[in-house]
Amino acid sequence: MSPIDRDESSRFVGRRHFLLGAAGLAVATGLGGLSRVARAQAAPAAGPFSLMKLPYADNALDPVISSNTIGFHYGKHHKGYVDNLNKLVAGTDLADKSLAKVVAATAGNAEKVAIFNNAAQVWNHDFYWMSLKPGGGGEPPAELAKLMEASFGSVAACKDELKKAALGQFGSGWAWLAMDGGKLVVVKTGNADNPTTKGMKPLLTIDVWEHAYYLDYQNKRADYVQAVLDKLVNWGFAAKNLA
Numbered sequence: 001m002s003p004i005d006r007d008e009s010s011r012f013v014g015r016r017h018f019l020l021g022a023a024g025l026a027v028a029t030g031l032g033g034l035s036r037v038a039r040a041q042a043a044p045a046a047g048p049f050s051l052m053k054l055p056y057a058d059n060a061l062d063p064v065i066s067s068n069t070i071g072f073h074y075g076k077h078h079k080g081y082v083d084n085l086n087k088l089v090a091g092t093d094l095a096d097k098s099l100a101k102v103v104a105a106t107a108g109n110a111e112k113v114a115i116f117n118n119a120a121q122v123w124n125h126d127f128y129w130m131s132l133k134p135g136g137g138g139e140p141p142a143e144l145a146k147l148m149e150a151s152f153g154s155v156a157a158c159k160d161e162l163k164k165a166a167l168g169q170f171g172s173g174w175a176w177l178a179m180d181g182g183k184l185v186v187v188k189t190g191n192a193d194n195p196t197t198k199g200m201k202p203l204l205t206i207d208v209w210e211h212a213y214y215l216d217y218q219n220k221r222a223d224y225v226q227a228v229l230d231k232l233v234n235w236g237f238a239a240k241n242l243a
């Protein structure tokens with residue numbers, strides 16, 4: 001499922017949570033032992049956009065990404081972007097649009113920069129969690145491996161380019177594998193920006209904001225990126241996004 005499709009379903013879930021708000025709140029308050037992540041998921045969404053459900057348990061990426069990092073990154077940062085976006089679009093014509101359409105409609109508009117930043121950060125984080133999986137890494141599916149060889153010479157060279165982009169991004173941002181026309185490219189973007197704003201089709205991303213790795217790796221961004229590429233990267237998700 002592409003993130004754009006997921007966006008439609010997450011908006012649906014958001015409305016359901018809204019309708020079932022009282023019941024959801026009763027469940028949330030009755031389970032004091034829930035993890036930070038589960039509490040975030042149980043909370044009713046006050047707006048059209050909702051926090052996606054993580055595709056794995058909050059400790060499933062251990063030890064590369066700890067449940068402590070997930071608790072803050074997903075449960076606080078990602079949730080914060082969703083909450084801010086809901087507040088910012090309330091009562092505007094953007095409230096009825098899909099997440100991808102909000103990103104496209106606000107990109108490059110100086111008056112809508114706060115909406116763009118929060119919408120794109122929700123989109124980017126949805127895409128990031130899907131770009132990882134427990135027991136990831138390894139060899140990409142054949143179709144993707146062929147494209148990597150055609151564009152970079154080898155799978156290893158493509159991974160090196162991703163690592164270079166992730167380490168070369170000055171300050172907060174993202175490293176991406178993307179399709180630009182018929183060609184596979186590696187790009188980096190700053191802050192909330194993503195390759196869709198330049199007409200590219202993202203296949204995979206690595207979050208290189210410090211909140212993605214600081215609790216586990218402190219200043220060693222290279223160790224985080226290498227471990228993600230070796231052990232968590234979800235090449236199957238990237239290959240599916242080729243379709």
Ligand code: MN
Pocket residue numbers: 073077125207209211212
């Ligand atoms: Mn992040």
